[in-house]
Amino acid sequence: MYRYDAYDHQMLADRVAQFRDQTKRFMDGKLSDTEFLPLRLQNGLYIQRLAPMLRIAVPYGMLSSTQLRKLAYIANHYDKGYAHFTTRQNIQFNWPHLEDVPELLADLAEVEMHAIQTSGNCIRNTTTDQFAGVAVDELEDSRSYCEIIRQWSTFHPEFAYLPRKFKIAVCGTAIDQAATQVHDIGVYLVAGPNADVGFRILAGGGLGRTPVIGQEIFDYVEKKHLLTALEAILRVYNREGRRDNKYKARIKILVKETGVDEFRKKVLQEWELIKDSALALTEEEIQRCQKYFYAPDYKQLSDNPVELANQLQQDLLFADWYQQNVRRHKIKGYSIVTVCFKETGVAPGDVTDRQLEQLADLADQYSFREIRISHQQNIVLADVRQDELYALWKQLKAGAMASNNLGLLTDMICCPGGDFCALANAKSIPIAESIQRQFDNHAELLDIGEVNINISGCMNACGHHHVGNIGILGVDKKGEEYYQISLGGSSKNNASLGKIIGPSFAQEEIPDVIENIVGVYKSNRAKDEKFIDTYNRIGLEPFKEKVYAKVN
Amino acid sequence: MQKLISKDSLMDDRWTILKVATGPEILQAVPGKNLIVPLKFWKQFSEELLDYAGDVAIWLDSDEQAEQIGERLHELPLIALNFPVFSDGRSYSNARELRQRYAYKGEIRAIGDVLRDQLYYMSRCGFDSFDLRQDQDSELCLQAFNDFKTGYQATIAEPVPLFRRR
Numbered sequence: 001m002y003r004y005d006a007y008d009h010q011m012l013a014d015r016v017a018q019f020r021d022q023t024k025r026f027m028d029g030k031l032s033d034t035e036f037l038p039l040r041l042q043n044g045l046y047i048q049r050l051a052p053m054l055r056i057a058v059p060y061g062m063l064s065s066t067q068l069r070k071l072a073y074i075a076n077h078y079d080k081g082y083a084h085f086t087t088r089q090n091i092q093f094n095w096p097h098l099e100d101v102p103e104l105l106a107d108l109a110e111v112e113m114h115a116i117q118t119s120g121n122c123i124r125n126t127t128t129d130q131f132a133g134v135a136v137d138e139l140e141d142s143r144s145y146c147e148i149i150r151q152w153s154t155f156h157p158e159f160a161y162l163p164r165k166f167k168i169a170v171c172g173t174a175i176d177q178a179a180t181q182v183h184d185i186g187v188y189l190v191a192g193p194n195a196d197v198g199f200r201i202l203a204g205g206g207l208g209r210t211p212v213i214g215q216e217i218f219d220y221v222e223k224k225h226l227l228t229a230l231e232a233i234l235r236v237y238n239r240e241g242r243r244d245n246k247y248k249a250r251i252k253i254l255v256k257e258t259g260v261d262e263f264r265k266k267v268l269q270e271w272e273l274i275k276d277s278a279l280a281l282t283e284e285e286i287q288r289c290q291k292y293f294y295a296p297d298y299k300q301l302s303d304n305p306v307e308l309a310n311q312l313q314q315d316l317l318f319a320d321w322y323q324q325n326v327r328r329h330k331i332k333g334y335s336i337v338t339v340c341f342k343e344t345g346v347a348p349g350d351v352t353d354r355q356l357e358q359l360a361d362l363a364d365q366y367s368f369r370e371i372r373i374s375h376q377q378n379i380v381l382a383d384v385r386q387d388e389l390y391a392l393w394k395q396l397k398a399g400a401m402a403s404n405n406l407g408l409l410t411d412m413i414c415c416p417g418g419d420f421c422a423l424a425n426a427k428s429i430p431i432a433e434s435i436q437r438q439f440d441n442h443a444e445l446l447d448i449g450e451v452n453i454n455i456s457g458c459m460n461a462c463g464h465h466h467v468g469n470i471g472i473l474g475v476d477k478k479g480e481e482y483y484q485i486s487l488g489g490s491s492k493n494n495a496s497l498g499k500i501i502g503p504s505f506a507q508e509e510i511p512d513v514i515e516n517i518v519g520v521y522k523s524n525r526a527k528d529e530k531f532i533d534t535y536n537r538i539g540l541e542p543f544k545e546k547v548y549a550k551v552n
Numbered sequence: 553m554q555k556l557i558s559k560d561s562l563m564d565d566r567w568t569i570l571k572v573a574t575g576p577e578i579l580q581a582v583p584g585k586n587l588i589v590p591l592k593f594w595k596q597f598s599e600e601l602l603d604y605a606g607d608v609a610i611w612l613d614s615d616e617q618a619e620q621i622g623e624r625l626h627e628l629p630l631i632a633l634n635f636p637v638f639s640d641g642r643s644y645s646n647a648r649e650l651r652q653r654y655a656y657k658g659e660i661r662a663i664g665d666v667l668r669d670q671l672y673y674m675s676r677c678g679f680d681s682f683d684l685r686q687d688q689d690s691e692l693c694l695q696a697f698n699d700f701k702t703g704y705q706a707t708i709a710e711p712v713p714l715f716r717r718r
Contacts, residue, residue, distance in 0.1 A: 007702060007718055014700045022669065038639055039669055121639070151704040151714070157673035158648055161641025238645045239617065273653055278713055279706040285715040
C-alpha cells in the first residue's frame with residue numbers, strides 16, 4: 001500500500017498543528033460556531049446527537065495491521081471500545097470529546113492516517129473496488145489512480161468551499177463493486193482506441209434526495225489526463241453549481257439543469273486550457289504510485305489443494321462459510337476472504353477494539369499484513385492461501401467473526417440512523433435487527449440467495465437505499481417513524497434506482513413486508529434467477545399486490 | 553489598525569471600495585481617491601471614469617465571472633474579488649481563471665468576508681492582497697501563510713505540482 005514520504009508527513013504534521021490551533025481558538029471563543037464549522041467538518045468532526053462523531057479517512061478502504069492496532073487503541077482510549085465501518089470505506093468513532101480530537105489526530109498521523117476531508121463541502125475520500133489488485137476480472141489495479149486522485153484532492157486550495165460535498169469513485173474491474181455510477185464523478189479504467197488503458201469519466205451521479213445515474217463527460221482520456229479532466233469538471237462545478245439551495249447544490253443538479261451536452265462543452269473549454277499544463281501526469285509519477293501496489297510476495301502454489309478439499313468435506317459449517325465468503329483470486333492457490341460483520345443484534349459495520357486487534361493479527365498471519373473495508377461494511381482479507389483457509393476460519397469463529405451470510409439477505413447495508421445521527425428521521429439499526437431475526441434460518445437464506453437490503457434513516461441516503469434490491473428509507477410522518485420501501489435498485493454495472501412500492505409502513509410491519517416481498521420472488525423465480533432478475537422480469541406490480549393485499 | 557495584507561505584510565490601503573455605485577454622481581463625492589468600483593458600474597460609466605482624477609480598479613462579486621470584464625482587463629491595476637460569505641468558494645476559481653486563462657498580471661485582492669483560516673488557500677489561487685474583515689486580528693492573520701510548507705497541487709503560487717518536484 002502507499003507509504004508516506006517526507007512531503008506527505010510534513011503536510012500531515014502541518015494539518016494536525018493547524019487544527020490544534022483552530023480548535024484552541026474555537027474553545028477560547030475567538031472563532032464562531034459558523035466559522036469553525038467547515039474547519040472541523042474538513043477534519044471529519046460532526047457534532048452529533050449524543051457526542052461528536054469523528055470520521056477517519058481510509059483511502060480506498062485499505063488498512064495495514066499497524067493502522068488497525070492504532071484504531072483499536074483509539075476505540076479503547078477515546079471511544080467506548082468500538083468503531084463503525086461506513087459505506088464509503090471509512091471508519092467512524094461516535095464518542096470522542098472535541099478537546100481530545102487534536103491529540104487523536106496526532107495519534108493517527110503516527111500511522112499515516114487522518115480525518116482530512118471526510119466531511120464538508122469538499123472532495124471526499126476516493127473509493128474503489130474492495131478487490132482491486134486481486135480480482136480476476138480486472139483491467140488494471142485502480143488503487144494507484146485512487147492515490148493520485150487522493151493527493152490531488154487533498155488540500156486543493158480551489159475546491160475547499162464547493163457548493164456541496166463531492167465524491168469520486170474509480171473502477172478497474174468488469175463487475176463494478178464501487179457503485180461508480182452514483183458518484184459525483186465516476187472513473188472507469190477502459191481500453192482505448194489503441195488498446196492503451198485510459199479513463200472513461202462520468203459526472204453528475206449521486207444518491208441523496210434526487211438519485212441520478214452519472215452521465216458520460218469523457219468517453220476516453222489518456223492516463224496523463226486524469227487530473228486535468230477532473231480539475232476541469234471541478235472548476236465548472238465550483239463556479240456554476242447552485243449555492244442558493246442546499247438540496248440543489250450537488251453536481252447532478254448542475255448537469256441536469258445545464259444539460260449534459262452544454263455541461264460537457266464547458267468542461268472541455270476548461271480542459272483545453274489545462275490539459276497540457278504541468279498538471280498532466282508524468283509516466284514517472286504513475287509508475288511511482290503503481291510500485292506501492294505491486295503484488296505481495298506470493299508463493300508458487302496450485303489451486304484447490306487436497307487438504308482444503310478434505311476440510312470442506314469434513315466440516316459442513318466451514319463449507320457453508322467457504323461457499324459464501326470466499327472468492328476466486330487472480331493468483332493460483334490464493335483466495336479472497338470477506339469477513340462479514342452482520343451478526344444479528346450487532347449494528348451493521350460496528351466492530352469492537354478487540355475485533356480490530358484480532359483482525360490485525362489475522363492480517364499479519366494470513367494476508368500480508370493488510371485488510372480492506374468494503375462498501376457493504378465488511379472486511380476483506382485479500383490474499384489468503386487456500387491451504388490456510390480452514391485455520392483462518394477457526395480463528396474467525398473463535399472471535400465471533402465467522403458469519404456466513406455474506407451477500408445474503410441479512411448482510412444489509414445500514415447507516416447509523418436515529419440512534420446516533422442528528423440528521424436521521426428514523427432509526428435504522430433496529431430495523432436491520434428485526435429483519436435479521438425474522439430470517440434466522442441459514443438454509444432459507446441460502447435458498448433466497450443474493451439480495452441486498454439497504455437501509456437509510458433519512459433521505460441523505462448514507463445507507464444507499466436507492467440502489468438496494470430492496471431499499472428501506474426512514475421517513476417522518478407527523479412525528480412518527482415510518483419506513484418507505486423501494487424495489488429494483490442496483491449499484492452494479494447496470495446501475496438502477498429502486499422504485500417506491502407505495503405508502504410507508506410502521507416499524508413493526510417491516511419484517512412481514514420483507515417476508516411478503518421475498519415470497520413473491522420465490523413463487524415467481526425461474527431456476528437460478530436472482531431476486532433482482534426476477535424483479536426486472538415481472539416488475540413492481542406483483543410485489544405491490546401482495547404487500548398491500550387486505551388481510552381477510 | 554491596518555487591515556490590509558499585501559503579499560505577506562501589513563500595509564496601508566491606498567484604495568477605497570465603492571460597494572454600491574449606481575450613478576456617476578457618486579464620483580464627485582470621492583474626488584481624487586483611488587477607487588475600486590463594481591464591474592457593472594465600470595462598464596456602464598467608462599466615459600465618466602476616463603475623466604476621474606484618481607486610479608480606477610474594479611471588484612467582482614462571486615456570481616460574476618472573469619470573462620465579463622472584457623478586453624480592457626489589462627488596463628486594470630487591480631481586480632478585487634468579493635467573498636459575500638467566507639464559505640462561498642467561487643472567487644477562488646475566478647482568481648485562478650484571471651491568472652491562468654487571461655494571464656492577468658495586476659493585483660488580485662480578496663474583499664468581503666476575508667478571514668484568517670482561508671488566507672492560505674487564497675494565496676495559492678492567485679490572490680496577492682487581502683482586505684481583512686474588520687474583526688480579524690491582523691498579526692494572527694499574517695501567520696496563516698505558513699500554515700503549510702508545501703502542497704500537492706499545481707497552483708498559481710506554485711505552478712509545478714509536487715509530483716514533478718519530488
